[in-house]
């Protein structure tokens with residue numbers, strides 16, 4: 001635990017912090033003004049910038065970044081406070097003026113803090129409200145995981161902090177995370193709620209804070225309510241002050257916001273009308289000018305540096321804390337409190353007034369210390385000593401050597417899901433670095449995704465040891481569920497969002513904890529869609545993990561439509577930062593998994609590979625779509641060439657001959673149907689080719705990249721699929737087939753201009769047997785043959801049965 005900062009700042013320090021708070025608000029406002037009014041607006045689109053949302057957090061972020069935070073602390077900044085974050089980093093010398101000038105522009109500082117697109121040390125990418133908040137919780141668990149395994153103990157423990165918009169708490173994923181945090185013994189996590197009682201559209205319901213307080217306490221969090229600033233607290237101690245407090249406490253949010261917007265005279269009128277007594281209260285109000293009264297009435301603790309500094313500084317434990325900080329949306333700006341201020345922009349005239357009020361000379365708007373009441377040298381000295389900026393924050397971790405081949409015993413008939421279980425079971429026996437760094441996680445589908453044998457060997461993770469009672473009671477069970485700090489499986493409740501956010505946190509451990517993990521998460525394929533935004537954000541912030549989604553498709557026949565995924569192959573194709581594979585055979589899966597262990601560790605800013613025109617040097621995360629269908633395995637030697645082709649996305653199971661009329665290209669569990677169809681057609685169509693596609697995603701990415709390379713003058717660029725298709729005669733037809741949306745493979749015809757008939761599943765599945773469903777949806781051997789017959793001229797194919 002980092003030693004708490006000394007609680008009380010000296011008068012001098014407070015004076016400096018107050019100046020910095022002003023400067024942060026000014027710089028953020030100027031940045032937004034610059035983006036909207038000064039930079040040439042190219043396309044007539046309003047640039048925006050969330051001035052009001054930002055101002056709401058200016059004081060809290062000043063107190064944090066310039067005083068409370070340590071380098072090891074990590075912060076998820078509320079998306080709309082991005083201008084404040086960038087301004088703070090600018091003052092700390094970690095953000096360039098150019099990037100601020102280009103805020104929301106090409107290559108400029110980002111609208112929402114981004115780990116991958118911003119250059120100023122963003123800890124977590126935010127933007128989709130709720131996700132960054134939960135990410136801090138899971139990052140805390142990951143920090144505990146890493147330290148419990150004895151790694152990174154030379155570094156101090158950090159706090160994981162989220163700056164949370166109050167309306168952000170409407171997002172359900174936050175509550176799923178709180179529940180999981182409680183189960184896992186969460187520590188070192190602070191959520192600071194910007195309680196401005198406004199969302200985008202509206203002023204929020206009365207009394208929400210009471211609900212939050214009860215909720216957080218119920219899950220073991222400390223709750224600290226920061227409501228009144230020092231000015232108000234002092235006024236409450238005056239005669240008549242208690243009446244004033246009662247009035248504020250019962251003032252509806254809407255009215256309070258409206259009065260904030262209207263200012264001093266409105267406050268006076270309202271207060272005198274409602275609690276004026278010609279006595280103490282009237283005197284308390286009368287003793288203040290309009291300006292002083294407005295300052296008093298808006299002196300909420302979230303805008304009161306001493307209150308915030310004290311509250312953050314006095315924490316001396318590692319329990320999770322929720323700070324509910326009362327703030328005003330747009331504080332310090334002309335539209336403070338107005339319910340429509342979310343997208344509000346200051347007019348040039350308003351910015352001009354603010355400039356004058358801030359003592360800033362025209363032309364000196366970007367100067368760091370312009371207009372401040374403390375000498376620049378002193379401010380400079382202060383900034384140089386800010387604890388947060390005193391140490392390295394982003395870490396690196398060495399790559400772990402991956403064996404070229406993973407051991408596995410392949411049964412004659414086996415599903416890819418069973419193969420995955422067998423591969424991990426073998427890995428579970430090993431002592432090597434990869435086996436040690438693998439951490440698995442699953443949202444209550446550990447056993448049904450075949451992780452059971454691995455978990456039996458490596459145990460479940462918990463900060464405290466907990467024995468499996470069934471085992472100690474000697475009740476026979478296939479599974480041994482001992483929990484300990486050395487366990488390597490994190491068992492989650494059934495919340496797929498939590499799985500993806502945990503994978504995101506595990507997958508950033510190398511950068512955040514300086515300790516590399518190899519995270520593998522399993523879930524049922526259709527439920528990827530349940531957590532899709534979290535998966536997208538995990539990829540966006542370049543977290544590295546392997547996602548094993550199984551079972552998949554209508555092949556999951558008796559489970560019915562609700563469990564049968566259709567769109568996931570297209571997600572795999574389209575999701576950036578995620579290489580998607582769907583092997584048919586276990587030897588393919590073994591090759592892909594070995595590749596994945598290495599691929600997720602790559603992070604070079606590499607050029608596209610000349611071999612296949614993929615970004616193989618850069619790496620990314622990996623998605624494996626697997627199946628429960630037992631498939632007869634091919635006995636073959638895994639040559640280096642075959643392994644490479646599997647990883648690149650495709651290989652010829654049966655190369656097309658020179659007179660080839662039809663190619664069948666298949667992916668995944670429909671391989672028996674594809675093979676059978678090729679056999680049925682052989683008598684009537686010449687030299688039929690059979691193309692095994694292991695990754696439509698990588699094939700497509702390589703093809704796109706090679707085309708772009710050629711357009712830029714690299715005339716010899718050829719992708720893997722272009723090379724594979726080079727000898728397929730142009731009159732040839734291609735039938736593609738997979739247990740998923742047909743568009744996944746339909747593009748294959750565009751590679752060299754072949755006609756295509758794409759078979760797959762377009763409509764919700766249903767219960768039935770595999771043959772019944774394959775027939776119904778048209779992905780059985782007969783449908784493949786019929787498609788080939790329709791696509792290619794020649795005599796009728798004899799074995800074709802009439803289609804139902």
Ligand SMILES: Cc1ncc(C[n+]2csc(CCOP(=O)(O)OP(=O)(O)O)c2C)c(N)n1
Pocket residue numbers: 052053054056079080127128129164165166167168169194196198199200201329342
């Ligand atoms: C998942 C998601 N849905 C919707 C939005 C659009 N949105 C941006 S801010 C906002 C309201 C935020 O209110 P609050 O969290 O209270 O922040 P404040 O603006 O008050 O600071 C909404 C709905 C978003 N960014 N992410």
Ligand SMILES: [Mg+2]
Pocket residue numbers: 165166167194195196197198199
């Ligand atoms: Mg709000």
